[in-house]
Structures are given as structure tokens and as C-alpha cells.
Amino acid sequence: MSKITIRELAKELGIAVSTVSKALRDSHEISTETKAKVLEVATRLNYIPNLYASSLRRQKSRTIAVVIPEVADSFFSIAINGIEEVAREKGYHVLIYLSHESLERETEILNEFKSGRVDGLMISVTSETCTGNHITAAMNSGLPVVFFDRICEDIQAARVITDDFESGYIATRHLLEKGSLHPVFLSISSTLSINQRREAGFIKALQEAGIPEEKKSIIPCTGSDEQIAAQILQLLEPANRPDGLIASVEKLVPPVYMACQQLGCRIPDDVRVVGFTNLPAAPILQPALTTITQPAFEMGKTAAALLFKGIEKTSFDLSKETKVIPSRLMQRASSGA
């Protein structure tokens, strides 16, 4: 028996080929009655849709996923705008997933991609993500992956990062030059790639300045927002107050300023402050905040462009790509600049 075509179906039904095609795709343009009629005839004539053949190829969903720890952070919200700009030019949808700094949640999210729901993935990992088995599994299923900002060091995959080591070094040198004798580094994770590199830059600058080992303080700030605020408040008590500090992520900035207000600790006279942040409000804080400002929009755009190259060109080895876009030190009053 020869295979029946969509043309023969249309002829049998006495309607246009395009109508049959739309009915089979469950288009909103076709009435329920027509769909039922098409179904009845298709079933009777044993019509086999093309879907069968095409589903053996990887279906293009024209959707890319962006997995980030949180959206209430200027870096990520600006990076999304960069990603979105490129995706829109390409006619792609952007699915945004929030891992809320939870490895468990990140793993759940990535498991969902195995079904071919998205054509590509851009990820900035959680502060808990030390091994990347869940990411490797997604890559092994054929999904193009680009890391941006927060990467897994042990996975060979495309990366769009900024110069975190240099930024940590420059921020620390700046505090030392402005008169800080024993600056500290506030960290939200000891495993996070960006934190490790920023910390390494901090340590290098202290070593060069001949600061003794016991003064090279990395202060872990973890837990809920309230817990972090309490830790910072304790750190800034007058007894052992540091004379300089680096807030290594944006969310550490408000609790530092709040603690100083509460304790009557003057910025920059008592403690010089530098923050890693893209906060538009940085220049209007009390006092204006010296920042390491990341190329967030540029990183989002670059990562998306790389991902689309990986999606479109099967001959292109995406996993070998690394792009480094430098950050900038913006000197303001909080560091005594």
C-alpha cells in the first residue's frame, strides 16, 4: 500500500492543503470541527504525518535557556538584556531559570533540558556548584552550552568571563594605596570560580605589599540575608574592625553600609570599601561606592553570540572557546578616592 500524502487527504476532504496542514498542527486558525473532520479522514486513510520523519532529527525549539543564581542582581539583569538583544535578532526565545544558589535546584533544571526543550544553554552556576556532573550530562546529550561569569573550572566548555583575578588584585591595591593596612575580603563561597580568582588577586596584592600571613583575611558570609547582615555587623564592631574591605558580590553591599550606619562606623575614614557591582545607584550611595564594574551587557551579548554559533554550525567546536572581557575600577568616595 502506497503512503497517502497530505494532498490526497486535502482532496478527499475537499479543503485546501494548507488547512489540512494547519489542522494537523493544531493551529488556532482552524476550528475544532474542521480539526475533528481532518482527524477522522486521516485516521481512516492511515495518513502518517511527516512529524514521524522529522522527529528523528533533533527538533529546533528556537529557544535558549539562561540559568542564573538570581535576577535581583544588577550584573545578571544587565547581562540578560545583552543576551536578549542577540536572541531577538536571531528570532529565538529566551527561557530564564533561577537556581537561587541551590545546586539541587540547578540539577533539576538541567535534567529538564534532556527532553530537547531548548536548543542551547547559557549558565552561571550557583555558589554551591563544585562539581559539574549535571552540566556534563546535559552537554553529552548534545546540548550546546556556554558558561558566563560563574564557570565550572573542571568542565571543558565555552566560557565568557571577566578578569576576576586582575580585578581582585586591582581592588586590593587601590585600598592599600588609599591607606588601608589590613583590608579583608568578604566572600559568599569558597568553591565559586569567580570568588576563588578574586580572592587569589586579593592575596597576591597583600603578598606584594608584605602584609603578614595572619592579616590576609577572607571572611565567609553565608546563609540567609539576615545571617549575612549579622555576620557583617559583628565584623565591623569597633574591637577588631578592619580598615578596608572588598564586598565580592553586590548583595554584600547593602549590609555593609547598613552595619556602618548602625555602628557609627565612617566610610571611608574608619573603613574603606570597594564593591564588585553594576548597581546604577553606586554613585549616589552614602558615600558614593567605589566599584569593580563588570562588562555585564557585553558579556551577555558575547555569550549569546557564541552559543548561536554553536547551535548553527555543527562543525564549530564550541567547547574550546574562551572570551575574557575586562572589568573596570570606578573610583569614588567610599575608598577615600
Added chain:
Amino acid sequence: MSKITIRELAKELGIAVSTVSKALRDSHEISTETKAKVLEVATRLNYIPNLYASSLRRQKSRTIAVVIPEVADSFFSIAINGIEEVAREKGYHVLIYLSHESLERETEILNEFKSGRVDGLMISVTSETCTGNHITAAMNSGLPVVFFDRICEDIQAARVITDDFESGYIATRHLLEKGSLHPVFLSISSTLSINQRREAGFIKALQEAGIPEEKKSIIPCTGSDEQIAAQILQLLEPANRPDGLIASVEKLVPPVYMACQQLGCRIPDDVRVVGFTNLPAAPILQPALTTITQPAFEMGKTAAALLFKGIEKTSFDLSKETKVIPSRLMQRASSGA
């Protein structure tokens, strides 16, 4: 000829029913060879997949769309967290689309939903959106829609809003009580629902205070970020400087503070300031900002819960639902509090 079942297919192929089922769904768990074999036998035996029948019902994508003007705004980034919390409990994906305050872009986005890509839509419209034909069209295609925050007044649809009229009134009363004699209202749109209501509250408070008509100043701030900054700088020149102002959206806050810094205009002595914003940095601005703080997380959660009710219960008339969650005045130094 009787219809062949998936069991008979499996028997013919000598493999498990679940394997055939997965192969037909193009699962990643099944090899390309097995898929090809299943296809060949399914075609030969004229197997008609259930897909045919089920596609006549509206397919569930288990995805909801959130269309917002921008993500770099604390209200929206916090609201997304609320939406995400509910969606995750329900096992749904959240697609986030940015309209960038462009009606054209918003219309393009909504047109894509006609294909059944998403099961429901939550939207906060652009500042250009005065008619909602594109939204009505999406609703008419059977898509459940919930407006949140920024609504289209002329569309009968579910709404989750805050008490913008009262907030505009309370903010203005507060400025008057703190000594402002001729406060102004900075607006980004004359058509936007939330702006109209905040403005109406502003006007009412001025009327009650007996402020003459010509002093009831609504100042439009439109265009690019640079254009808005220039307009605000001009407004705050000493000659006709207002002694109080309301920044009706978050993005107007930094240019107001910057202009004051540049002009040597003291907040609150020269100009008292209230901002509509959920900025975590509000208490650490120079000076700390008095805000109307919206229930962003709560609004996101409520809107998502309502949308799922609309998606799950066909008997539920979603379009009649309106939830109003009140905002709060947070008094700080910028208004002289």
C-alpha cells in the same frame, strides 16, 4: 482494518512497549537506530499515534510567559521571584520576555503565543501601551491572561495591582506635611495605568491642600536615559526649582540624585524626595530615600496563583478577578522625615 496499537507494534519489533513509546516521542534515551527501526515498522503497519487525538485538545506546554518592560528594576526582579516560586511548585517553566517599553515589541511577543507555545500569560504592559488589541487577540485564542502591576484599563481581564491612587495620595500628603509647598510629580508616561492613578492621587492631595491649579505640576520624563537625565537636570536648576518631588518609577531615582549632586541642591533641605521603588539600596542612599515600597514578591505570587487557577479550572472565570495588595510608605531622610 482495525487500528494497530502500540502493544502490537512492540510485539512486531520484539522490544518493550515503553521503548516504542519513547522512540515515538523522540526521547534522548533511545538510540537513533532503534528510532529508525520503530519508524519503519510503524509506517509499514500504518500505526496512528495518540498524538492525533490529543492534539485536538489544547496541548499543555507546562510553560507560562511573563512579559515585562524590563528586568533591571527591583519591582520586576522581585516579582519574578514570586512568580517563579509558585511556578516551581506547579512544575511549570517560566518564559521571561522583555518588551523594553516598546508596544511594537510587546505586540510581536504576543503574536508568538498564538501557536500554543505557552499555557498562560502574565503581563505588565509598556509605557506605550494605550490600546490592548494584541492582548485581546491572545485572550480570544483561549490563552489565560493575568495583568500585574501595569494593566490595560479597557480590557476585562484578571488583575493583580497595588493601591496606586492611595500611594500617590499618601506620598504627596507626606511631602506637604514635611513642608513642601509646591511638589511636582515626575512621570514616564501619560497613558500608563499605574502612572495615571498615582497622578490622580497626587492631584487629589494638592486639591485638598488648596494648592492653586497652576502649581499642580506633572513633569513628563521620556526618551533615553540620557534624555531623562537632562530633563531632570533642567528641572532642578535653581531658578524654578520645586521644593518637593515624587519619582514615580525607580529609574527616575538615580538621575534625581545625580542632578542634585551636580547642582549642589540639598536633599531634603532644598528639595524633598519620595520614590516609588523597591531598591534594596534605598536606606543607604545619600540621603536615605523615602519610598513607596510595593508588595512586589506578593504580587508576583498572587498573579501566578491566579493564572494557574485559570489554567487548571476551565469553569473558573479568570477575567473577573481583581486583587489589590497595598503598598507602604517608608519614611527616611530624603523627605525630611
